Amino acid sequence: MTMTLTEITPAECYRLLEGARFGHLSCCNAGQPYIAAIYFAFSNGVAYSFTMPGKKLDWMRANDKVCLHVEHRLSGDAWTSVVVEGRFQEFPDSDVWRSERLHAWSLLQAHSDWWEIGAMKPHELPMLEGSPHVFHGIAVTAVSGRSAMRTN
Template identity: 40%
Template sequence: MIVKEMSRHDCSSVVQEGHVACLACCLDDKPYVVPITYAYSGNCLYAFSMPGRKIDWMRKNPNVCLQIDASSEGEWKSVVIYGRYQELAPTGQWHREYLHAWSLLEKRVNWWEPGGLKPAPQEVSGHYPHLFFSIDILEMTGRACCASETCN
């Protein structure tokens, strides 16, 4: 097996083909990692969430890291993204990007999972406090492990 660095193009292909990432954020020297469903467009990842720990933490420290994997029959690819959180408000300056995020995500089956599910029963309300956010990609690197030098 051979491990090699992936090009930016190869990393982008893995991110484009995927839809679930592990999102890491940090507050007061404590890391927190959760799965998110995302959509990739331009130099951003778009995601959905209900209010909670990750949103609270990213509002206080917008620097995040994501990891996206792809694997098949003993071979794997892993991409790490360093980025910056931006909450997308449904009105004002972020309205268009909010709608863009929603339009990209709704193309996926169960796009609202896992961001919309909580382990405890939730109150039924006429107001749903969901939100969309983007991660502006600052750096993207990756590695691949395969059986030969010519793997892609």
Template identity: 35%
Template sequence: MLIAEQRVARLGCCRDNQPYVVPIYYVRAEGQVFGFSMPGRKIEFMRSNPLVCVEIEHCTDQHCWKCVIIEGRYHEFHKETDKKHAWNILKVYNDWWDPGALNLGSDAKPPGYLPVFFAISMDSVTGREATLV
């Protein structure tokens, strides 16, 4: 399935009638899309309007492509146990983040270094593909 095969997607969110689309790294697990971000525009947008969409694609050429759109709801993890759970899901790929840059077991963290872990529900999943031989 395309969602499980890919690791980079485009997140679409909206605040005050202003759409915003940005690439994200993700892992599909537990029927959700898990991700992380440093605080910034996308987190501000999703906090103010948790209804989001995620676009995942694979394109070989203009005649051979697949695309999936996931519509869902943003959920941010606040408890340390939930953050560690998301961390464990995301670290299934060792290059998801510089492993030395984020260590939830360490007490020493750089000032202002507060990554946000989140999941997006998969309320609706639609897709298309084209394959011309």
């Protein structure tokens, strides 16, 4: 048996992203890459998510070029992998961004555990004024994908 690797179309990539909710987000600062697991909701070319203050947020604010990797495992050894190149956009709690922030929340809250990865921290942060949660989107600038499956 051998493995057959094929490129998938952008349309197939978008279909996979619309059905996915877990991925790995990478960012880079001063030449150093960083990657973190995230839950997201994909709609109209944007992967919506949220995070708490920390390294990932600081780095995305410093360099808005990011990548999102999503993998879908099928039966046996088959898999599909999509890489999104995109731009980070923060949705602050302000009148200007309120509708985008509410849209992100409405998509994310459709799943009962949407908040877990973004809200869990090894050390608790003191609550100052308002919520420390930062909603954001990754706007797709390029997408590519591959699929692998065993053949006889």
